Amino acid sequence: MVEDAPAKVNLTLSVLGRRPDGYHEIESLVVFADFGDRLHFVPGGPGGQCTLTTRGANAAHAGDGPDNLVLKAAGALAALSPSLVSGAFRLDKKLPVAAGLGGGSADAAAALRLIAQANGITREDPRLYAAARATGADVPVCLDPRTRVMRGIGEVLSPPLHLPPLPAVLVNSGVALATKAVFAGWKAPAQRAAVVDLTGDLAPTGRDQLLELLSAQSNDLEASAIALAPAVAKTLAALRALPGCRLARMSGSGATCFGLFASATAANAAAKALRSSYPSWWVRASVLGA
Numbered sequence: 001m002v003e004d005a006p007a008k009v010n011l012t013l014s015v016l017g018r019r020p021d022g023y024h025e026i027e028s029l030v031v032f033a034d035f036g037d038r039l040h041f042v043p044g045g046p047g048g049q050c051t052l053t054t055r056g057a058n059a060a061h062a063g064d065g066p067d068n069l070v071l072k073a074a075g076a077l078a079a080l081s082p083s084l085v086s087g088a089f090r091l092d093k094k095l096p097v098a099a100g101l102g103g104g105s106a107d108a109a110a111a112l113r114l115i116a117q118a119n120g121i122t123r124e125d126p127r128l129y130a131a132a133r134a135t136g137a138d139v140p141v142c143l144d145p146r147t148r149v150m151r152g153i154g155e156v157l158s159p160p161l162h163l164p165p166l167p168a169v170l171v172n173s174g175v176a177l178a179t180k181a182v183f184a185g186w187k188a189p190a191q192r193a194a195v196v197d198l199t200g201d202l203a204p205t206g207r208d209q210l211l212e213l214l215s216a217q218s219n220d221l222e223a224s225a226i227a228l229a230p231a232v233a234k235t236l237a238a239l240r241a242l243p244g245c246r247l248a249r250m251s252g253s254g255a256t257c258f259g260l261f262a263s264a265t266a267a268n269a270a271a272k273a274l275r276s277s278y279p280s281w282w283v284r285a286s287v288l289g290a
Helices: 071-079 103-118 125-133 140-144 177-184 206-216 222-226 229-240 262-275
Strands: 002-010 016-020 024-046 051-055 084-090 149-154 166-172 245-250 259-263 282-288
Touching: 002 103, 002 140, 002 166, 016 282, 024 103, 024 166, 024 282, 051 177, 071 084, 071 103, 071 125, 071 149, 084 103, 103 140, 125 140, 140 149, 140 229, 166 206, 166 229, 166 262, 177 222, 222 229, 229 245, 229 259, 259 262, 262 282
Parallel strands: 051 084
Antiparallel strands: 002 024, 016 024, 024 084, 024 149, 166 259, 166 282, 245 259
């Protein structure tokens, strides 16, 4: 049994305030890339704990111990349904870790889908959503990886949105950023752009219209991330200098940044140029929201 775990990209990210419990209220337009990690599952007997092995370029950074979100998600679902069939996971870890791409959350969501499939649980079963929430703030949106607006701390999801796909280049210079540290450094802006409603009749139907709307938004965590890791600013500058780059922004809490382009041809050419200039960087051309 196999599930893909596509990379999550925050096209916008507004931090609306800090809550009394220490979490932050956010509003973010989330899309998914056409690539990511891959999770395999071999069902075992009923009860017991799931196991995990990892392989791939970023396996060592992801680890296979109890802190991996795959095992946390499996444990959270098992706590709600102790008689579920468990099994052995194998994770092909392709995405960089602590990179603002939701890789661990996507892996956890894939684990929940696999366990559900092995146990005849429907994707709409409320236990899956409850286990996702218990595992991490980004896991619920990754359960059904389609374009949405996420609110609250990530648990309040809009219906799927149908927006034009966006050719993009994703870049990570090798810097890892801790989400907690980036949020801790956030400072409320003096002025905030109005959040654009992309639902219903207001949804853009063309790529140029969507890019115009995105340009009026921001990622409120960029300044904090750059203060912790100046390499983020260098990455953004490199993207903005590429021919045809329409918009460059950091994803999530960083440090991965994305550049949006008018065509897949332009994005592929930009990725090739970046790899040549910065051979140590992780660079990937993609189509977001396809």
